[in-house]
Amino acid sequence: MPLSYEEAREKFRPSSIKVLFIGESRPAGGKFFFSENSNLYSATKEAFEKASANNFDCEAFKQLGCWLYDVCDVPVNNMEPKDRKVRIREDAMALSEVLQRYNPKFIFVVKKGYFGNIVYPHVLKFGFIDGQTSCLLPFPLYQYREQYVRELTAMLKKTIFKKL
Numbered sequence: 001m002p003l004s005y006e007e008a009r010e011k012f013r014p015s016s017i018k019v020l021f022i023g024e025s026r027p028a029g030g031k032f033f034f035s036e037n038s039n040l041y042s043a044t045k046e047a048f049e050k051a052s053a054n055n056f057d058c059e060a061f062k063q064l065g066c067w068l069y070d071v072c073d074v075p076v077n078n079m080e081p082k083d084r085k086v087r088i089r090e091d092a093m094a095l096s097e098v099l100q101r102y103n104p105k106f107i108f109v110v111k112k113g114y115f116g117n118i119v120y121p122h123v124l125k126f127g128f129i130d131g132q133t134s135c136l137l138p139f140p141l142y143q144y145r146e147q148y149v150r151e152l153t154a155m156l157k158k159t160i161f162k163k164l
Contacts, residue, residue: 008034009068012058018065019160020104022095022123024088024115024139028075033068034058040068040110043140047149051156064160069098071119088118095122106159107134108152132158 003011005026012034023033023040031038036058048056061067072091076084099107099122107123109116116136128134135155140148 002035005032005034008032012062013067014062014065016065017067017102017104019067019106019108020099020102021066021068022107022109022119023068023070024111025070025072025074025076028078039141039145040139043145043148044152047152047156050149050153051161066160067102069102071095071115085114085118088115092118092122095119096126099123099126105133106155108155109134109136110148111139112136 021044026032027038033041033044035041041058044061045056048054048060054060071094072087074087076087079087107128109120109123120134120136123134124130130136135151137151137155138144138148
């Protein structure tokens with residue numbers, strides 16, 4: 001029997017989180033990062049493999065101390081824009097608690113636009129530095145995929161794959 005979304009998310013949560021990826025929500029329609037079948041997963045895989053030249057999967061993501069936390073625990077991409085924004089604002093209130101609990105070294109927020117405008121200021125207020133210990137990436141869909149891969153690859157090289 002396949003794992004539920006939350007069981008899969010927990011299966012791949014490292015005991016110590018070095019890089020916390022923050023997403024909006026799992027998509028409606030059944031695809032999921034931790035099922036290794038989503039747009040976000042495939043673009044992230046491409047960036048990790050460019051940055052490290054190693055094979056990537058969710059187990060490698062975990063071993064590197066990386067984890068994806070979604071602000072909303074239900075899919076919001078099929079909601080009306082107004083309802084979606086309200087849900088994101090409400091669920092983003094728990095972000096400070098999440099950051100304190102996991103205490104990551106780096107944070108990568110995935111999704112510019114209103115999601116980024118709501119979430120990224122919380123990250124910066126928590127003491128993360130834009131472009132050094134945190135970044136705001138576009139969601140890797142359509143014309144933004146190449147930008148996401150390029151920017152994530154650069155951040156990975158500056159952070160977890162930094163040459164000593």
